[in-house]
Amino acid sequence: MVTLDQIAIVVEEDDASNRMVPALLRELLDALDGFLRDGTRHCLDLATLPLGHAGRHALEEALGQGEIDARVSVLGSSRVRETAFTGIWWLRHEDDNGALLCEQIEVTDLPEILRADRGDIEAASARLAALAASLN
Amino acid sequence: MSEPSPAVDEPTVLESFQQNGFSRRTFLKFCAATASLLALPAAEAAVLAENLATKPRPTVIYLSFQECTGCLESLTRSFSPTLEHLIFNVVSLAYNDTLQAAAGESAEAAREDAMRKAWGKYVLVVDGAIPRPLDGAYCVVGGKSALASLQHVAEGAAAVIAVGTCAAFGGLPLANPNPTGAVAVQDLVRDKPVINLSGCPPIPEIITGSVVYLLSFGVPELDEHRRPKVFFGNTIHDRCYRRPFYDKGLFATSFDDEGARNGWCLYELGCKGPTTYNSCATMKWNGGTSFPIESGHGCLGCSEPGFWDRGDFYHPLSTGRWGSGMGEKLAVAAVAGAVLGGAAAVAGRQRQKARNDASTQHPDHPEAK
Secondary structure, three states: OOOHHHHHOOOOOOOOOHHHHHHHHHHHHHHHHHHHHOOEEEEEEEEOOOOOOOHHHHHHHHHHOOOOEEEEEEEEEEEEEEEOOOOOOEOOOOOOOOEEEEEEEEEOOHHHHHOHHHHHHHHHHHHHHHHHHHHH | OOOOOOOOOOOEEHHHHHHHHHHHHHHHHHHHHHHHHHOHHHHHHHHHHHHHHHHOEEEEEEEEEEEHHHHHHOOOOOOHHHHHHHHHHHHHHEEEOOOOOOOOOHHHHHHHHHHHHOOOOOOEEEEEEEOOOOHOOOEEEOOOOOOHHHHHHHEEEEEEEEHHHHHHHHHHHHHHOOOEEEOOOHOOOOOOOEEEEEEOOOOHHHHHHHHHHHHOOOOOOOOOOOOOOHHHHHEOOOOOHHHHHHHHOOOOOOOOOOOHHOOEEEEHHOOOOOHEEHHHHHEEOOOOOOHHHHHHHOOOOOEEEEEEEEOOOOHHHHOOOOOOHHHHHHHHHHHHHHOOHHHHHHHHHHHHHHHHOOOOOOOOHHHHH
């Protein structure tokens, strides 16, 4: 039986997909300037863009890898990478089975998912106090 | 509409996450995945998170009538958002006779209690068609007819979600000869917003995503059959990975011929993808594993009104009663494709676009009568 990957569908990734990359870079540049100007955050959902494999790869190549590569373990795994352009982050969210939930590019100083929430810190404080008390 | 919300003293969605031991990070990831599922623009994705962080969980009452429980089976297999997150964190599921632990009179009393506390504000989810003759005597649960239950519970609802083709359009119970006189929810509930999530069953993420959208933004934009356009805005054919073969006029003509083995278009084998609006080709099933056409079988058209009565599942659209003459047009495009190749692809797309503008209202649907 012919499996899916053997079916001879040749997707022609002309360059329509690649041609999106300069436009996306200009959007990210505007967003970066906007963040510097008034702190406005910006987010792109890659699933909503008509990017083929080639275009996606070209975008990833253009943005490169920055100094931070973090893994967040909630509802499965999430990877938060800073690109070579400080303030532009590439986020990939996966479920418990490793399936892709969504992929985003955020323009911000720190993606919200990395920030420790005050409510969570308060809950941690209570848990730590209980632990300390139990050890006395 | 009144905003769907809150049971008395219900925590917000974010508080509910935190009370169940999840961090804000979990909540943010849940929101990001849901916003992506709903194809929300970036700005609205942030609003989704903000709204869910501040809104109390709405009370949800889920009633099952003439149905096979396949829709609920589907719902329990939602990957994102998962059903567990939905019922533990996003909504307060006050009544579902299959999922709840309570049974008998105590279950019915709990439903009445939940309705009283959130009167005018709860969300009613209905699964299954409703028989109308003889005061609804063909479907009775707990001594009360489906007809009476629906009318009673819908009276206090802020919005009604009809899950599955039976609830949305009558489905199998309404199919010829419709022995019980079954009708759809929208035929009985006239004074509340009704959202139809059709499919036999619907894609699970469409059910959970629509509930989250309703909570966060209210009733989504709907098509002429009251289905959310975000999920039912395109045909299966529009997004099918076998579409290039249709455009080239390459068709499987039996389930074991060369075309079938090569993964060619299933139009000749009765695929109803060209006239079926749903997200199977993009969202797929079982966590994005595949969808029927990817498994080698044509689309049955299960999310369209009256799909059981539209002729043979295994004959091409051109020989059935599917749509207003669209089958013939598609057949012409298919034959032309075999002869003209690329030129037919353009013609096919133009016809498809024309079809998109045309209604596919089925004559058997009660609203069409």
